[in-house]
Amino acid sequence: MSDTDTLQALKTAFTFMPKPVEVTRFEYGDDASRILEQINFVREVLITHGIDPDEVAGDINPMSTPNSCY
Template identity: 50%
Template sequence: MSKLDEQALLALKTAFCYMPKANDVNEFDYPGRVQQILADIEAVREVLLMNEVDPDEVADEIHPDLANNSSY
C-alpha cells in the first residue's frame, strides 16, 4: 500500500479520533459487532502506522486543546 497524501491522512486521523478505543468496545454497547469493530480499529491503526503516524498521539495532534498536559 502506498502512503496517503496529506489531505487523506488528515481525514483518517480525524476519523480515528472519533472511533471508540479498543478497550471501550464491549457487547453491551456494540451488540453482535465487537469483533468487526475491533478489526476496523486495528485496520485504521495499521494504515496510520504505515504512514509513520503514532495512533496513540493522533488525538493530541488533532485536538491539542484537549491534550493531556503531562510533564514527564
C-alpha cells in the same frame, strides 16, 4: 485531494472512533468483533504511514488533550 489531506482526514476520523477497550459485546453486541477489526485496520494504516495512533488526538486537538506524563 493529496495524500497529506487523506491522512489528515483519516487522523481526524480516528479521533472519533471508540478506543478498543470501550468496544464490548455489552455495548456493541454482535458488531463488537467487526468494530475492533476496523479500529485495528485504521491503526495499522496510520502506523504504516509513520503516524503513532496514540498521539493522533493530540495532533488533531492539542488544546483538549491531557499532557503526557512521560
